[in-house]
Amino acid sequence: MCEANAYISKDGQEELFLEAVDVVEPIKGDEYRLTSIFGEQKTVKGKITLMSLVDHKIIFEAAQG
Amino acid sequence: MCEANAYISKDGQEELFLEAVDVVEPIKGDEYRLTSIFGEQKTVKGKITLMSLVDHKIIFEAAQG
Numbered sequence: 001m002c003e004a005n006a007y008i009s010k011d012g013q014e015e016l017f018l019e020a021v022d023v024v025e026p027i028k029g030d031e032y033r034l035t036s037i038f039g040e041q042k043t044v045k046g047k048i049t050l051m052s053l054v055d056h057k058i059i060f061e062a063a064q065g
Numbered sequence: 066m067c068e069a070n071a072y073i074s075k076d077g078q079e080e081l082f083l084e085a086v087d088v089v090e091p092i093k094g095d096e097y098r099l100t101s102i103f104g105e106q107k108t109v110k111g112k113i114t115l116m117s118l119v120d121h122k123i124i125f126e127a128a129q130g
Contacts, residue, residue: 002067002118024116037119051089053067053118054102 003037004056009049014059018042021058030063068102069121074114079124083107086123095128 003020023035027043035041046060068085088100092108100106111125 002069002121004067004118022117022119024113024118026113048089048091048113051116052087053069053089054087056067 002053002056004051004053004058006034006042006044006058006060008044008046008060008062010062017044017060024048024058032060067118067121069116069118069123071099071109071123071125073109073111073125073127075127082109082125089113089123097125 003022005016006018006021007014008017018034018036020036021034022037025033027033030047031045033043044060045063049061050059068087070081071083071086072079073082083099083101085101086099087102090098092098095112096110098106098108109125110128114126115124
């Protein structure tokens with residue numbers, strides 16, 4: 001399968017936010033809904049700073065405040 | 066490999082923009098640099114409207130103007 005893990009970068013640290021992400025959809029502004037291959041959904045507020053699909057990695061920078 | 070194809074949606078049509086995308090990096094604002102697994106780089110101006118990794122699809126909506 002070709003899912004990726006989503007990480008949130010905060011204060012220079014990358015924290016795993018959701019594993020096995022299939023779908024990334026913007027909701028509004030810098031808010032995205034992530035859906036994993038298991039159907040789990042989580043919402044993240046922040047900007048995408050890097051996606052590397054071959055490395056199975058999506059990195060978000062957390063929105064301030 | 067877990068790359069995806071990038072499409073640009075314009076006037077309701079999806080046009081293939083770059084095949085086998087590995088890395089997606091924002092440059093500034095709504096501008097992204099895409100790098101394929103073959104090392105080909107292309108820049109796209111627009112918003113990400115949908116990514117479905119299992120379907121190997123990243124869709125951008127072209128910026129107006």
